[in-house]
Amino acid sequence: MSSHLDTSALARIRSLELRAKVIVEGLWKGMHRSPYHGFSVEFSEYRAYVQGDDPRYIDWKVLARSDRTYIKKFEDETNLRCQLVVDHSRSMSFNSGSMTKADYAATLAATMALFLMQQGDAVGVTTFGPTLQEHIPARNRPGHLRRLMLELEKPAPTGATSLDLSVSQLADLVRKRGLICLVSDLLAPVEKLERQLGLLGAMGHDVVLFHVMDRAEIDFSFDKAAHFRDAETGTERFIDPASAREVYLNRLNVHRDFIRRACERQGIEYHWTPTDTPIEHVLFDFLSARLKKKGGVARR
Amino acid sequence: MTWLFPLYLLGGAAIIGPILMHLRRKPPQDRVEFSSLMFLDAQTPMPVSKRRLENWLLLLLRCLALLLLVLMFARPLWRSENEDTVSQNQATVLLLDSSASMQRSDLWKQAVAAATQRLEKIAITDRLAVATMDCETKLLWSFDQDKTSASTRIATLKPQLAALKPGWSSTDLGQALVDAAGWFGSAQGLSGLRKRLVVITDFQEGARLDALRGMVWPENIAVEVVRVDAPNADNFTLSLVASAEESDAGNLARKAEAPTTRVRLSNTRDSNASDFKLAWDEGTESPITGYLPPGASRVVSLPGTTGILNLTGDAWDFDNLIYIAPSQPKVVKIVFIGDEKTRSEAASPLFYLSRALQQTPSLRPELTVVPESVANIPAGTELVFISGARLSAPLMQSVRASAEKGGLVIAVVTPEMKAQDLEALTGVSGVLINPSDPTDQSDQYQMLAEVQTAHPLLRPFADERLRDFTKLRFWKHRQLTLPKQAPLEVLARFDQGDPAILARSLGKGRIVLLTSGWHPADSQLALSTKFVPLLYGWLEAAGFRNEQAVSLLVGDVLPLEAATSIMTPDGQMLTPKAGDTIRAETPGIYTLAKDRLIAVNIAPEEGRITPMHLAKLRELGVRVEEGDVKAAASAKAEDKERLAITEQEAQQRAWIWLLGSLLAILAWETWLAGRIRQGTLQPAYSSP
Numbered sequence: 001m002s003s004h005l006d007t008s009a010l011a012r013i014r015s016l017e018l019r020a021k022v023i024v025e026g027l028w029k030g031m032h033r034s035p036y037h038g039f040s041v042e043f044s045e046y047r048a049y050v051q052g053d054d055p056r057y058i059d060w061k062v063l064a065r066s067d068r069t070y071i072k073k074f075e076d077e078t079n080l081r082c083q084l085v086v087d088h089s090r091s092m093s094f095n096s097g098s099m100t101k102a103d104y105a106a107t108l109a110a111t112m113a114l115f116l117m118q119q120g121d122a123v124g125v126t127t128f129g130p131t132l133q134e135h136i137p138a139r140n141r142p143g144h145l146r147r148l149m150l151e152l153e154k155p156a157p158t159g160a161t162s163l164d165l166s167v168s169q170l171a172d173l174v175r176k177r178g179l180i181c182l183v184s185d186l187l188a189p190v191e192k193l194e195r196q197l198g199l200l201g202a203m204g205h206d207v208v209l210f211h212v213m214d215r216a217e218i219d220f221s222f223d224k225a226a227h228f229r230d231a232e233t234g235t236e237r238f239i240d241p242a243s244a245r246e247v248y249l250n251r252l253n254v255h256r257d258f259i260r261r262a263c264e265r266q267g268i269e270y271h272w273t274p275t276d277t278p279i280e281h282v283l284f285d286f287l288s289a290r291l292k293k294k295g296g297v298a299r300r
Numbered sequence: 301m302t303w304l305f306p307l308y309l310l311g312g313a314a315i316i317g318p319i320l321m322h323l324r325r326k327p328p329q330d331r332v333e334f335s336s337l338m339f340l341d342a343q344t345p346m347p348v349s350k351r352r353l354e355n356w357l358l359l360l361l362r363c364l365a366l367l368l369l370v371l372m373f374a375r376p377l378w379r380s381e382n383e384d385t386v387s388q389n390q391a392t393v394l395l396l397d398s399s400a401s402m403q404r405s406d407l408w409k410q411a412v413a414a415a416t417q418r419l420e421k422i423a424i425t426d427r428l429a430v431a432t433m434d435c436e437t438k439l440l441w442s443f444d445q446d447k448t449s450a451s452t453r454i455a456t457l458k459p460q461l462a463a464l465k466p467g468w469s470s471t472d473l474g475q476a477l478v479d480a481a482g483w484f485g486s487a488q489g490l491s492g493l494r495k496r497l498v499v500i501t502d503f504q505e506g507a508r509l510d511a512l513r514g515m516v517w518p519e520n521i522a523v524e525v526v527r528v529d530a531p532n533a534d535n536f537t538l539s540l541v542a543s544a545e546e547s548d549a550g551n552l553a554r555k556a557e558a559p560t561t562r563v564r565l566s567n568t569r570d571s572n573a574s575d576f577k578l579a580w581d582e583g584t585e586s587p588i589t590g591y592l593p594p595g596a597s598r599v600v601s602l603p604g605t606t607g608i609l610n611l612t613g614d615a616w617d618f619d620n621l622i623y624i625a626p627s628q629p630k631v632v633k634i635v636f637i638g639d640e641k642t643r644s645e646a647a648s649p650l651f652y653l654s655r656a657l658q659q660t661p662s663l664r665p666e667l668t669v670v671p672e673s674v675a676n677i678p679a680g681t682e683l684v685f686i687s688g689a690r691l692s693a694p695l696m697q698s699v700r701a702s703a704e705k706g707g708l709v710i711a712v713v714t715p716e717m718k719a720q721d722l723e724a725l726t727g728v729s730g731v732l733i734n735p736s737d738p739t740d741q742s743d744q745y746q747m748l749a750e751v752q753t754a755h756p757l758l759r760p761f762a763d764e765r766l767r768d769f770t771k772l773r774f775w776k777h778r779q780l781t782l783p784k785q786a787p788l789e790v791l792a793r794f795d796q797g798d799p800a801i802l803a804r805s806l807g808k809g810r811i812v813l814l815t816s817g818w819h820p821a822d823s824q825l826a827l828s829t830k831f832v833p834l835l836y837g838w839l840e841a842a843g844f845r846n847e848q849a850v851s852l853l854v855g856d857v858l859p860l861e862a863a864t865s866i867m868t869p870d871g872q873m874l875t876p877k878a879g880d881t882i883r884a885e886t887p888g889i890y891t892l893a894k895d896r897l898i899a900v901n902i903a904p905e906e907g908r909i910t911p912m913h914l915a916k917l918r919e920l921g922v923r924v925e926e927g928d929v930k931a932a933a934s935a936k937a938e939d940k941e942r943l944a945i946t947e948q949e950a951q952q953r954a955w956i957w958l959l960g961s962l963l964a965i966l967a968w969e970t971w972l973a974g975r976i977r978q979g980t981l982q983p984a985y986s987s988p
Binding site for chain 1: 329330331332333334335336337338339340341342343344345
């Protein structure tokens with residue numbers, strides 16, 4: 001990828017759908033060697049071979065007949081169902097840069113929805129706070145993308161995060177095997193999270209976890225002592241960042257390591273996504289990881 | 301570097317403000333919304349004050365900005381004069397006025413206190429000279445002494461100053477300043493020091509400044525006048541003026557009738573006193589009272605000629621006495637060799653001589669007639685006249701001996717005289733007397749020509765107005781043929797060329813030869829106006845001065861011609877050695893050689909005690925600075941100085957640079973403060 005949009009530039013695009021399109025087009029444009037063109041059931045098109053294309057896909061018969069190199073493209077017959085699960089709790093409203101975590105999560109989810117639907121996959125969206133809030137089942141029909149976007153654009157994050165409850169409810173709702181992308185800051189007790197995520201894995205779902213955090217949360221880059229108010233619970237504590245920083249960072253790392261190890265144990269794909277990471281990078285990493293995973297989402 | 305408005309520098313204390321602000325920590329009132337407090341523990345709020353300065357660079361910039369602001373208001377400037385290059389050490393001359401006018405009120409105390417104060421202020425590294433001034437400048441402590449023993453200067457000078465008292469002399473401020481400027485020039489090791497002359501004086505109008513007219517005041521010497529002030533300047537001045545008799549010498553009758561003394565009375569300009577009383581200290585005459593308006597002057601005659609005149613009616617007494625010594629004519633013993641009987645004969649020389657030699661206030665000629673027959677002239681004879689007498693050899697010897705002892709002999713050459721007689725008298729041989737009278741032959745008269753008026757014997761005719769000898773005719777004269785290189789000096793010739801008056805020094809005295817007599821048979825000399833002056837000129841040349849009754853001023857040198865002892869007014873006996881000069885230091889009557897009285901008075905100008913303006917010194921080119929003079933007097937000079945430094949400041953415009961620096965620092969401060977604020981800005985919690 002030669003270029004990408006940074007999050008601050010992206011934040012200036014108000015429409016979530018447009019934002020998602022910009023990212024996806026950029027993603028396509030920058031790919032020289034497409035990782036998605038595998039083999040497919042249905043013929044899609046012929047295309048002149050350009051340097052960098054995989055020679056495996058050259059149509060040798062056409063070459064023999066016309067002495068021209070063509071690439072034969074196929075359209076995959078999809079059976080992937082992707083459920084995007086987005087955290088809508090109040091803690092997601094925090095930001096120190098141009099985008100709140102909620103904005104970032106919505107953009108990421110919208111981008112993935114657009115990308116997957118362009119591939120013909122079925123995409124659904126679930127939002128959650130203390131409990132599940134909205135659930136749109138995965139489909140692939142005209143107008144569905146629009147509905148997904150509207151849901152993701154809803155701006156009212158409320159209440160505390162209750163991961164355990166939400167995941168168990170989700171397991172009840174999503175019965176068909178598919179891909180479950182969980183986008184959250186995971187700022188909640190995570191003791192039972194491993195068990196719930198393991199339950200989803202046991203149901204045959206591919207689970208991908210996007211851990212979204214703001215840079216200020218990661219570095220705890222506050223200087224002035226102040227009364228800090230918990231966005232979810234409303235409790236206030238006097239904190240002097242200079243003295244509290246070390247403990248905070250320590251505990252945060254412990255928390256993150258716990259989640260990452262839990263994901264490893266359960267075979268869950270974990271993506272660390274600070275909100276200042278360009279979304280193309282996240283998407284690219286995600287797609288690269290899927291490609292490595294044989295029989296993943298891009299079986300072509 | 302100096303400041304136009306140095307008081308603004310006090311504003312520099314304002315930097316304490318930013319320092320305190322940086323030391324003070326606001327109690328944390330901020331509320332920050334954070335996503336979750338699950339990793340944070342509660343802490344106790346920290347105290348309000350703290351001991352550690354934070355953001356020291358910002359503090360530095362703020363303090364610097366305040367200081368630049370203060371400096372800008374104080375308007376710095378660099379003096380372009382030479383004093384910037386010289387060291388801060390000073391060379392100071394302290395001049396203390398010890399003239400008579402300082403005896404008023406507590407002026408002397410003030411002056412000594414001011415001098416002591418200045419003395420203590422002068423650093424040990426500075427150089428100092430101290431002097432008193434009245435009519436002459438007396439050095440108490442020289443730069444050379446100060447060079448070797450600066451550490452003991454205060455210990456030495458303080459008792460000296462305490463023991464000093466003002467004298468009775470006049471004030472010659474000009475000469476004192478010139479002398480002091482000379483010390484700066486002559487003393488070694490003063491180059492590079494700032495030169496300062498501190499004059500502690502009452503700065504009266506009567507102070508003389510004439511000496512300053514003859515010099516260009518050195519630019520690098522600043523004069524500070526520390527003026528001591530008396531409560532008022534109500535003063536009459538008393539001085540003797542020439543008496544009426546002296547100006548009208550011929551009026552003998554009036555002199556005999558009413559001997560009077562004339563004094564000039566003056567009142568100071570801003571005086572409040574106007575009624576005076578003038579009286580002899582010991583006398584029966586009733587005092588003279590009168591009215592003298594401020595600034596006026598008046599001559600008063602009062603009966604009596606000697607004693608002490610006392611003036612009352614003004615505020616200050618130091619110049620209210622005037623001493624007048626009685627006139628003491630000196631006796632001159634004069635011998636005329638001839639016939640006593642001819643004293644009343646109009647044709648005889650004695651007739652005219654006895655009438656011409658009259659008493660004056662200083663001389664009393666005693667004319668004795670000695671016949672030719674005597675062998676010796678009386679002892680103690682100081683002047684001998686010979687006219688027409690034929691002297692015997694012993695008498696001739698006696699006359700010559702008197703001349704050699706210091707007397708004066710005036711001899712008229714007669715046809716009867718022979719060359720031997722002349723030789724015996726003058727000691728000059730070879731002088732021939734023509735027996736026949738040349739005037740008779742020519743039947744003409746002779747007049748004087750080639751008169752050596754520069755000669756001491758003819759000094760009365762030195763004035764051009766008195767050189768008209770055309771009305772003086774000589775009917776007869778004796779023709780002398782002088783040998784070559786004869787020691788006789790021709791003082792005057794007749795118009796045909798023959799010598800008329802000849803003179804020769806003989807021992808301590810002199811001999812004068814006249815080739816024509818003064819009696820009418822020979823000439824018109826005795827009847828002319830030249831005769832009496834000629835006689836007194838001879839007397840003066842013989843050492844008998846026709847001077848007035850002796851009256852000197854304080855500070856004048858006492859005449860010590862023959863005096864072996866002097867008694868001062870306070871009864872002290874002084875015995876001067878040869879070559880000594882003794883000045884009169886106090887007013888009063890001095891007695892010289894037992895019987896000669898000399899009155900010494902205070903100089904009349906010392907009584908002009910109205911304070912003088914400093915501008916007079918400036919007019920003479922002196923660089924005057926103000927001392928502890930009254931503010932009103934100093935305001936003008938301060939304004940001038942202020943104007944000068946304002947002009948310099950306007951040319952240099954250092955404040956523009958300061959303003960530029962201030963703006964740059966403020967911009968930097970704003971940028972830095974903004975950056976720090978941005979850095980510490982808490983992430984905002986975006987409202988739903």
